[in-house]
Amino acid sequence: MADGMEPPPFDTEEDGIKDEDDLFSDAKEKPSSPSSDSQVNGASSNNMDEDVKNDLEDDSDLFKGGSSEIKLNSDDEAEEKPNNGSNAESEEAPEETKKATPEIPVSEALTAKTKVAAPSLKAEDLDEDDKDIYEIDIKITDTLKMGDGMSAYLVYKITTKTSNPAFRRPESIVLRRFSDFLGIHAKLAEKHVAVGIIVPPAPEKSVIGMTKVKMSKEDTSSSDFVERRRAALERYLVRTAAHPVLASDPDFIEFLEKDGDLPRSTSTSALSGAGVMRLFHRVGESLEKITLRVDENDEWFEEKSQQVEALDLQLRKLHTSIEVLSVHRKELCVNTAQFAKSAAMLGNVEEHTALSRALSQLAETEEKIEVLHREQSDADFFLMAELMKDYVALMGSVKDVFHERIKTYKSWKDAEMTLTKKREVKAKLELQHKTDKIGQAQADITEWEQRVEKGQEDFEKISKNIKKEMLRFEKMRVVDFKDKVIKYLEILMDNQEKLIKYWETFLPEAKAIA
Amino acid sequence: MEEEDVTSQFPAQNSHSENHDGGLPLFQVVVPEAVKRAENVMFTLQVTIVAEEKGLVLLRQYEDFEWLHHNLVTNNDIRGIIVPPLPVKPLSDPKSAESLSKKQMGDNTRIMRGDQFEHDCLSVQKYLELVLSHPTFGRDKMLSSFLTEQEAPVRARLNKGLITRLSSVIDTARKSNRKDVDEYYNTKRYFATEYSKAIKEASLNYNKLLVAQWRLSSSYSTVATELTSCTADRDEELVKLNRVLKALSDGCEDEATCYELKSAKGETTAGFFLDLFARYSDSLKDMHFRRVNDLIEYEAAEKALEKAKPPKRQAAEEAFETAKSNFERASENGKTELNRFTQIRLASSASFLSEYAELQVKISQDFYTQLLHSRRALDKIHL
Numbered sequence: 001m002a003d004g005m006e007p008p009p010f011d012t013e014e015d016g017i018k019d020e021d022d023l024f025s026d027a028k029e030k031p032s033s034p035s036s037d038s039q040v041n042g043a044s045s046n047n048m049d050e051d052v053k054n055d056l057e058d059d060s061d062l063f064k065g066g067s068s069e070i071k072l073n074s075d076d077e078a079e080e081k082p083n084n085g086s087n088a089e090s091e092e093a094p095e096e097t098k099k100a101t102p103e104i105p106v107s108e109a110l111t112a113k114t115k116v117a118a119p120s121l122k123a124e125d126l127d128e129d130d131k132d133i134y135e136i137d138i139k140i141t142d143t144l145k146m147g148d149g150m151s152a153y154l155v156y157k158i159t160t161k162t163s164n165p166a167f168r169r170p171e172s173i174v175l176r177r178f179s180d181f182l183g184i185h186a187k188l189a190e191k192h193v194a195v196g197i198i199v200p201p202a203p204e205k206s207v208i209g210m211t212k213v214k215m216s217k218e219d220t221s222s223s224d225f226v227e228r229r230r231a232a233l234e235r236y237l238v239r240t241a242a243h244p245v246l247a248s249d250p251d252f253i254e255f256l257e258k259d260g261d262l263p264r265s266t267s268t269s270a271l272s273g274a275g276v277m278r279l280f281h282r283v284g285e286s287l288e289k290i291t292l293r294v295d296e297n298d299e300w301f302e303e304k305s306q307q308v309e310a311l312d313l314q315l316r317k318l319h320t321s322i323e324v325l326s327v328h329r330k331e332l333c334v335n336t337a338q339f340a341k342s343a344a345m346l347g348n349v350e351e352h353t354a355l356s357r358a359l360s361q362l363a364e365t366e367e368k369i370e371v372l373h374r375e376q377s378d379a380d381f382f383l384m385a386e387l388m389k390d391y392v393a394l395m396g397s398v399k400d401v402f403h404e405r406i407k408t409y410k411s412w413k414d415a416e417m418t419l420t421k422k423r424e425v426k427a428k429l430e431l432q433h434k435t436d437k438i439g440q441a442q443a444d445i446t447e448w449e450q451r452v453e454k455g456q457e458d459f460e461k462i463s464k465n466i467k468k469e470m471l472r473f474e475k476m477r478v479v480d481f482k483d484k485v486i487k488y489l490e491i492l493m494d495n496q497e498k499l500i501k502y503w504e505t506f507l508p509e510a511k512a513i514a
Numbered sequence: 515m516e517e518e519d520v521t522s523q524f525p526a527q528n529s530h531s532e533n534h535d536g537g538l539p540l541f542q543v544v545v546p547e548a549v550k551r552a553e554n555v556m557f558t559l560q561v562t563i564v565a566e567e568k569g570l571v572l573l574r575q576y577e578d579f580e581w582l583h584h585n586l587v588t589n590n591d592i593r594g595i596i597v598p599p600l601p602v603k604p605l606s607d608p609k610s611a612e613s614l615s616k617k618q619m620g621d622n623t624r625i626m627r628g629d630q631f632e633h634d635c636l637s638v639q640k641y642l643e644l645v646l647s648h649p650t651f652g653r654d655k656m657l658s659s660f661l662t663e664q665e666a667p668v669r670a671r672l673n674k675g676l677i678t679r680l681s682s683v684i685d686t687a688r689k690s691n692r693k694d695v696d697e698y699y700n701t702k703r704y705f706a707t708e709y710s711k712a713i714k715e716a717s718l719n720y721n722k723l724l725v726a727q728w729r730l731s732s733s734y735s736t737v738a739t740e741l742t743s744c745t746a747d748r749d750e751e752l753v754k755l756n757r758v759l760k761a762l763s764d765g766c767e768d769e770a771t772c773y774e775l776k777s778a779k780g781e782t783t784a785g786f787f788l789d790l791f792a793r794y795s796d797s798l799k800d801m802h803f804r805r806v807n808d809l810i811e812y813e814a815a816e817k818a819l820e821k822a823k824p825p826k827r828q829a830a831e832e833a834f835e836t837a838k839s840n841f842e843r844a845s846e847n848g849k850t851e852l853n854r855f856t857q858i859r860l861a862s863s864a865s866f867l868s869e870y871a872e873l874q875v876k877i878s879q880d881f882y883t884q885l886l887h888s889r890r891a892l893d894k895i896h897l
């Protein structure tokens with residue numbers, strides 16, 4: 001939590017800018033370059049440290065003046081927030097207000113505590129962090145098949161409800177194609193990966209699955225695929241929207257609310273020339289990843305890299321195992337159905353009335369169980385396998401960001417080397433008394449000194465951003481996993497409960513035989 | 515536990531057979547275990563002589579039972595009798611056990627199922643029970659000596675030639691469609707054929723279901739192991755993540771054990787019942803077949819008697835009388851036996867179905883509680 005020590009004036013300035021953006025325009029934010037974006041991010045994440053404080057201040061607008069000994073920027077933050085709140089979160093804001101009873105002494109005490117023992121408050125930080133983001137609820141409600149034959153494609157109906165004033169409407173419905181999703185991802189990645197933001201990856205293109213959809217007249221056989229993709233795309237959007245910076249990216253907003261079609265993005269097609277180029281590019285990058293090594297002086301990164309690799313491996317394995325599990329569950333489903341059938345048959349043949357009825361009941365029970373297994377198989381897949389798959393992909397994004405940092409490091413070191421050379425040139429010139437050229441050399445040196453400085457700045461910034469991003473990412477990850485695991489366990493429990501019920505209903509029938 | 519379950523069924527059947535034949539069974543046998551000795555599987559028999567209240571422990575191998583069965587069938591008049599079916603031969607060599615395990619668990623499993631002798635023990639015990647409580651076989655001398663002498667009787671090699679088996683199959687096919695003189699037997703025979711088909715199918719499908727459950731269970735435990743494979747000590751978020759994964763892993767472990775239990779218990783209840791009656795239904799068919807044979811002989815003898823010339827008339831009459839009494843005995847015995855069979859079937863079905871349902875309820879309840887623990891553990895993880 002070193003960012004807590006960031007010099008306040010810098011932040012204040014940035015906050016000012018942000019403030020203006022938020023209040024007066026939605027379009028003005030668009031031209032913001034990656035660097036300014038990251039600064040905005042820096043500022044907002046600085047909030048994290050002050051959250052507790054801010055929270056209390058939000059609650060106690062009246063006492064705000066009293067907390068003047070607290071950093072200047074926190075005041076600005078506090079001012080900014082109620083404004084936004086009154087704009088859009090008018091309904092949610094009062095609820096939050098009631099949560100804590102504000103007292104200034106407490107707020108001071110907490111402020112001190114945040115600085116000293118920041119890690120212990122991480123969990124709360126996250127919650128606060130989430131509240132900083134505008135409410136946004138994205139759903140893909142429908143999938144439509146457009147066109148016929150090989151030119152057919154799927155269109156997804158996206159419904160967005162948001163309190164973010166950057167949107168023109170609180171609720172918008174748009175139709176987007178799969179390639180649009182790839183397009184928006186490409187745009188976001190281009191802008192934000194360079195500054196160390198973990199951009200959630202878009203689902204992968206599936207030529208086979210899509211071809212099936214195209215070939216099938218009715219979407220019975222392919223509905224599984226369509227539903228999978230719909231769910232994957234929805235998760236992608238929700239994940240992106242959960243990121244404070246990405247959520248307010250003008251391209252992302254445009255994607256969610258612009259009526260009509262987006263310009264076709266050609267570079268995303270798997271079979272196009274651009275696709276091939278991208279493939280080459282990727283191969284090149286992965287080669288680069290192997291060869292490029294930073295003599296790491298930051299232990300944190302070294303450790304994280306190892307963790308990410310280990311987790312990546314684990315998740316991949318898990319993903320395969322869970323898919324196998326889902327397949328086995330499906331098999332069990334088929335077998336249960338078969339057994340139900342033959343139990344019914346046995347019931348038909350049986351000459352004893354009570355036994356015959358009991359066997360038919362057994363068949364019915366097994367049929368119900370079959371349905372249960374099928375639902376469970378879906379849960380295995382949609383909850384667990386897809387979760388693992390998503391995180392395998394996300395691990396890729398994390399690695400991308402790490403790699404970006406190494407690239408930044410390299411260009412910084414390159415600049416340093418060039419600078420050394422330039423200095424040597426100048427020294428030589430001085431020795432040879434070529435005074436006419438010394439001026440030029442000096443200019444070179446100044447230029448490269450600046451470049452080195454910028455390189456270092458960039459590197460430090462990206463390192464810092466990545467740390468912050470990782471912290472956020474990891475928190476999100478735990479929350480996400482916990483959510484899904486709870487859901488999954490509850491489904492398992494639910495199923496056991498149903499099983500109990502089924503068999504208990506059956507039991508009297510069995511007892512009635514003898 | 516399994517043995518207890520079966521013995522508790524035992525008295526119910528006793529009381530039934532006592533109605534016809536007081537004092538049966540003469541012995542009570544429990545088969546607690548079987549061990550592999552060289553190539554053979556040795557069953558331990560705990561025999562209680564009911565009249566003397568004396569007990570002894572014997573060792574018998576599968577071939578001894580085969581020999582016993584052969585003798586029972588050949589030394590007794592089995593007209594109209596539904597002979598309790600001999601259990602299938604236990605798998606004793608490691609290769610066949612491995613191939614069975616692979617068949618059940620899938621080819622790339624790391625888990626091998628152990629020897630399944632418990633199931634064989636149960637089958638043997640059930641077989642002895644059925645034989646001992648049977649009015650015809652229950653007092654057999656051979657059976658008594660089999661259960662009282664330390665040494666197993668000397669066996670002769672049993673020749674079950676391919677040709678005899680094949681000819682009997684053809685015979686069965688030819689004669690099974692024959693119209694019966696008795697409508698009762700017509701319907702019963704039809705039932706036997708249909709029932710046999712249905713129960714074999716059910717048994718097969720139930721075994722497939724069990725296999726699918728084993729596989730599911732094994733893939734759950736694979737997932738459970740993989741969930742906990744990543745260790746992290748220092749990193750706070752990773753520790754939290756691992757705690758979440760641990761809860762999931764526990765849940766998966768629970769599911770794995772749950773299905774394993776369900777399969778194991780299902781095998782000894784539903785699986786056992788279906789398997790027994792799949793074999794029993796063959797005995798039922800055999801009984802009908804033998805009776806039809808008797809009927810054919812009877813009709814042939816009748817015709818021969820009509821055509822017989824005086825010098826041979828005497829012999830023909832005798833043959834006719836024998837055939838008639840044979841057939842009549844077969845029909846008469848058959849009726850009691852069919853009733854007995856229905857009784858046994860009902861009692862076994864009732865006990866298997868309710869046991870099965872109770873087991874399912876109990877296992878599900880247990881694991882519901884287990885899952886609840888994992889679920890609660892998650893609530894304790896504060897994010």
